[in-house]
Amino acid sequence: MENDDVLLQKMPLSSQEQLIEFDTELKNDLTFSEICSSLSVVGGRDGFDTVRRLLSKLISHDLALNMNWSGRNQKLSLKEYENTLKMIVAVVRKNPVxxxxxxxxxxxxxKVWLRSAPDRKGGRERRRKE
Structure with missing residues (x-):
């Protein structure tokens, strides 16, 4: 349980090393279920909103800018982190809606959340002014 607290305190994950460590820790069934329970309070209006809220809590903006689904263009591939993806699906399904x-x-x-990362935190407005 205290290991789970340490993992939750590291959120949002801000480096590939932290993401690898998090994904590895999720191999433990007890850790997986504890993390799912802890993150299930994120909630959302619907499934897509729940995914967006969960990812914002899990992955830092800077890390999201350096990621995509497939790993193209020398970016990190989120689909390679299978335990993390399983955890996201499990947490989303805990939301009644x-x-x-x-x-x-x-x-x-x-995929949509990762693709739109450059538009968040003032990115779209900054590009518009240029």
């Missing part, structure tokens, strides 16, 4: 969301729909929401 997203209980029926499929893994493919969760993957799609993750």
């Amino acid at each position: 997203a209980r029926e969301m499929t893994a493919v729909e969760v993957d799609g929401a993750i």
Whole structure:
């Protein structure tokens, strides 16, 4: 349980090393279930909102800017972190309004969230001014 608290305190994850460590820790069934329970309070209006809120809590903005789904263009590939993806699906399905969301729909929401990372934190406005 205290190991889970340490993992939660490291959020949002801000480096590839932290993401690798987090994904490795999720291999432990007890850690996986504790993290899922802790993150299930994130909630959301629907499944896509839940995914967005969860990812914002889990992954820092700077790390999101250096990630995409497939790892193209020398970026980190989120799909390689299978335990993290399983955890995201499990947490999303704990939300009553997203209980029926499929893994493919969760993957799609993750892809959109990663693709739109440059627009967050004033990025779109900064580009508009240039």
